[in-house]
Amino acid sequence: AALPERERRMVERRQALLGPSYRLFYDNPLHVVRAEGVWLYDADGEAHLDVYNNVPSVGHCHPRVVEAIARQAAILNTHTRYLDDTILDYSERLLATFPDEIERVMYTCTGSEAVDLALRIARHYTGGTGIIITENAYHGVTTAAVEISPSLGSGVPLGPYVITVPAPDAYRAQGRDVADALAENVSKAIAFMRRHGIRPAAFIAESIFSTDGILPDPAGFLQKTLAVVHEAGALYIADEVQPGFGRTGSHMWGFMRHGIVPDIAVMGKPMGNGMPIAAAVMKAEIQDRFGKDVRYFNTFGANHVSIAAASAVLDVIRDEKLMENAAATGEYMLTGMRTLQGRFACIGDVRGAGLFLGLEFIKDRESRAPDGALALAVVNGLRDRRVLISAAGIHGNVLKIRPPLPFSRKHADIFLETLESVLTDIV
Ligand code: PMP
Numbered sequence: 001a002a003l004p005e006r007e008r009r010m011v012e013r014r015q016a017l018l019g020p021s022y023r024l025f026y027d028n029p030l031h032v033v034r035a036e037g038v039w040l041y042d043a044d045g046e047a048h049l050d051v052y053n054n055v056p057s058v059g060h061c062h063p064r065v066v067e068a069i070a071r072q073a074a075i076l077n078t079h080t081r082y083l084d085d086t087i088l089d090y091s092e093r094l095l096a097t098f099p100d101e102i103e104r105v106m107y108t109c110t111g112s113e114a115v116d117l118a119l120r121i122a123r124h125y126t127g128g129t130g131i132i133i134t135e136n137a138y139h140g141v142t143t144a145a146v147e148i149s150p151s152l153g154s155g156v157p158l159g160p161y162v163i164t165v166p167a168p169d170a171y172r173a174q175g176r177d178v179a180d181a182l183a184e185n186v187s188k189a190i191a192f193m194r195r196h197g198i199r200p201a202a203f204i205a206e207s208i209f210s211t212d213g214i215l216p217d218p219a220g221f222l223q224k225t226l227a228v229v230h231e232a233g234a235l236y237i238a239d240e241v242q243p244g245f246g247r248t249g250s251h252m253w254g255f256m257r258h259g260i261v262p263d264i265a266v267m268g269k270p271m272g273n274g275m276p277i278a279a280a281v282m283k284a285e286i287q288d289r290f291g292k293d294v295r296y297f298n299t300f301g302a303n304h305v306s307i308a309a310a311s312a313v314l315d316v317i318r319d320e321k322l323m324e325n326a327a328a329t330g331e332y333m334l335t336g337m338r339t340l341q342g343r344f345a346c347i348g349d350v351r352g353a354g355l356f357l358g359l360e361f362i363k364d365r366e367s368r369a370p371d372g373a374l375a376l377a378v379v380n381g382l383r384d385r386r387v388l389i390s391a392a393g394i395h396g397n398v399l400k401i402r403p404p405l406p407f408s409r410k411h412a413d414i415f416l417e418t419l420e421s422v423l424t425d426i427v
Pocket of ligand 1: 110111113115138139269
C-alpha cells in the first residue's frame with residue numbers, strides 16, 4: 001500500500017537531506033512522536049509495542065532517568081579533566097558488577113568508539129595486529145570497527161589482519177560440540193595468521209552473537225575459546241553492547257553466562273538509556289601499560305549528564321528487579337514460542353537468554369534451509385499490527401526479540417498472539 005502523503009514527503013526529505021546510507025525499518029516506515037515504557041506512539045496517537053529496542057533498556061523515557069538528566073544538566077555538565085566524585089562513584093558501582101579481575105574503566109560516547117579503543121589497547125598490549133571475529137559480526141562504525149564488521153556486507157572490506165570464523169550455531173552444528181568447533185576454528189585462524197607473519201592481538205565476540213543469529217547455547221561454550229586465545233598470547237574482548245546490563249536475565253554481563261573472564265569488555269547502547277555513553281572495562285595491568293604510553297581524553301565521554309543517566313539506569317535495574325523480570329518474561333516467551341514452533345513447521349528453532357530471544361524461520365525441517373523472505377514478511381506483518389521487531393542472522397531469517405526490560409507477561413502475550421495471527425495469515 002502507498003504511504004500516506006505526510007510520510008511519503010518525510011521519506012523524500014530524508015533521502016534528500018541524509019542520503020541513501022540511512023535506512024528505515026519496515027516497508028511501511030513508522031513515524032514516531034513519543035514513547036513511554038515499552039510503547040512507541042505514532043503521529044496519529046496509536047500505540048506500538050516495542051519488542052526490539054534495547055537502548056531504552058529500562059523503558060522509554062523512564063521518569064527516574066529523565067529526572068536525573070534534567071537535574072544534572074541544571075547543575076554541571078563538563079568533562080573528565082577536573083576532580084569530581086560523580087564519575088568516581090559511578091565507576092565504582094559499574095566495576096562492582098564485573099568479576100574482580102576487571103578493575104579499570106575508560107569512557108566513550110558510543111559503542112564503536114569503545115570497540116575502537118579496545119582494539120588499540122589489545123594491539124598495544126600484545127604487539128600484534130591480527131583480530132579474529134565471527135562470520136556475521138557487527139562491532140561499529142569507526143574505520144577500525146567496520147574492518148571487523150562483516151555484517152555490513154561486501155561493500156565494506158574487512159581489515160587485512162582480520163579473519164572470520166563460523167559462528168557457534170548449535171542449531172546447525174550437525175551433532176558437533178559448539179564449544180569444540182569454535183575453539184578449533186579460532187585455533188586454525190591463529191595458525192593461519194602466524195603462517196602469514198601476523199601476530200594475533202585479539203578475539204572479539206559479542207557474548208550473545210546477535211548479528212550472527214542470536215546464539216546463546218549451550219552456556220559455557222566460550223571457555224575453550226578463551227583458553228585458545230590466551231595460549232596464543234592474544235586478548236579476549238567481550239562485546240557487551242547488546243547483551244550487557246542484565247538483558248540475558250541470569251547475569252549482568254553476557255560473558256558471565258559462559259563462566260569466563262575476558263581481558264576487556266565493551267558496553268554501550270543501554271548504558272544511559274539513550275544518552276550517549278559507552279565504555280571499555282579491563283584488567284588493570286592491561287590498562288596500565290596502555291595508559292603509561294598513551295594520553296586519553298574524550299571530550300564528551302563521561303560528561304556529567306551522561307553519567308547521571310547511567311547511574312539512574314543502574315538504580316532502576318536494581319530497584320525494579322529488571323534482571324529478574326528479564327529472566328522470568330524470557331522463559332515465558334520461550335515457552336510460548338515453543339508452542340508456536342509445534343504448530344508452524346516454518347519455525348525451525350527458538351532460543352534465547354532472558355529478554356534476548358531468537359526465532360529461526362526455515363523452508364522445511366529436513367533441509368533447515370533458512371527462510372529470510374518469510375522472516376521479512378513476518379517483521380512487516382507484525383509492524384502492520386503495531387508490534388515492532390526486526391530480523392538478524394547471516395540470512396536474515398531469525399526474528400530478533402529484544403524488548404525494553406520492563407516487558408511483562410501481558411506484553412509477551414500480545415507479542416505471541418500477534419505473531420500467531422501473522423503466521424496464520426502468511427503460511
Ligand atoms: N557492538 C555491537 C555488538 C553493536 O550492536 C553495536 C551497535 N549496533 C556497536 C558495537 C556499536 O555501537 P554504536 O552504534 O553505539 O557505535
